[in-house]
Amino acid sequence: MLAARSLIRILRRSGAVGGGAAARHLSTATPSPADAADEVERKFAPTPRTLVLLASLGTPRATTFVDRYFDTLDHLLTTRDMWLRRRDARVELKYPMAAQDDAAPAPLGGVDYYHETGDWALIARVADLARLRAPYPAPAVPPPDVERWLERSGVHLFGELRTHRRRYVLTLPVGGGGGPQQHRVHVDVDSVELTAVVPDGGTARDGRATAAAHGRPYAIGEVLAYLHEHRPAHYAALGASGLLAAKLG
Numbered sequence: 001m002l003a004a005r006s007l008i009r010i011l012r013r014s015g016a017v018g019g020g021a022a023a024r025h026l027s028t029a030t031p032s033p034a035d036a037a038d039e040v041e042r043k044f045a046p047t048p049r050t051l052v053l054l055a056s057l058g059t060p061r062a063t064t065f066v067d068r069y070f071d072t073l074d075h076l077l078t079t080r081d082m083w084l085r086r087r088d089a090r091v092e093l094k095y096p097m098a099a100q101d102d103a104a105p106a107p108l109g110g111v112d113y114y115h116e117t118g119d120w121a122l123i124a125r126v127a128d129l130a131r132l133r134a135p136y137p138a139p140a141v142p143p144p145d146v147e148r149w150l151e152r153s154g155v156h157l158f159g160e161l162r163t164h165r166r167r168y169v170l171t172l173p174v175g176g177g178g179g180p181q182q183h184r185v186h187v188d189v190d191s192v193e194l195t196a197v198v199p200d201g202g203t204a205r206d207g208r209a210t211a212a213a214h215g216r217p218y219a220i221g222e223v224l225a226y227l228h229e230h231r232p233a234h235y236a237a238l239g240a241s242g243l244l245a246a247k248l249g
Helices: 048-055 146-152 222-230 232-240 243-248
Strands: 005-012 036-044 061-071 083-087 090-096 111-117 156-174 181-197
Touching: 048 181, 061 146, 083 146, 146 156, 156 222, 181 222, 222 232, 232 243
Parallel strands: none
Antiparallel strands: 005 181, 036 111, 061 083, 061 156, 083 090, 090 111, 156 181
């Protein structure tokens, strides 16, 4: 498990995402539908001084959630920086902002730019985006057996992680063409447990037995850390695609 690993997530957003909103980075956002958000995210590992500063902000909001991540066997989604997950009961898709998107600001090194959506109509089309063909038409709403539907569409579980999150909130003034505005900044401190491991080409097994071996801070994000340690072929595919160089420099 990725026990005792901490990741500070800073998120500035104006779009809303239902359930546990992901924020692992420095983020700017534009107004979005209620089931979507535009995020600019920055990951970094906490220092003792940073944690002391956060503690001075008051009591954080504590949440725990489980993410199950899915991809094709040949990694057609993740090599395109598309992250399909089931967060508790909700299915979500994170995918990169295109350079021509109005929401996309000027790029900064080490910063990720994403759209995030829980819109099932869009998520159900992920098979087409990955050049797949679903075995039968996507239902209008997520089916109760959504993971079985994904499996039959060629999209398979590749890992499960449980996140314990402490969220601190800042309100910052930001100047703009329409006059002064305020942005809420979420600073999330995460401790992540690996609850299911799916080795390259293998089947899922309980990840909790690997607990204390991985209790060090990391700054590349919990999913990339998991792939690096437990799915080296998958991680290598991300490297060959150029994704890791773009993310990590």
